[in-house]
Amino acid sequence: MKIQTSVRVDETFYSDSKKIFDAFGLSFGDAVNLFLAKVAMEKKNPF
Numbered sequence: 001m002k003i004q005t006s007v008r009v010d011e012t013f014y015s016d017s018k019k020i021f022d023a024f025g026l027s028f029g030d031a032v033n034l035f036l037a038k039v040a041m042e043k044k045n046p047f
Contacts, residue, residue: 007032017031
């Protein structure tokens with residue numbers, strides 16, 4: 001099951017990172033889900 005949420009992000013970070021996600025064939029939502037999966041797996045901030 002997926003839920004819908006909204007986040008406020010810096011416009012520059014969004015546009016710069018979206019170009020990179022696009023190059024990998026990922027949507028912004030896909031990238032957020034990858035980050036959340038990593039947090040869940042590691043049980044900590046992955047950075």
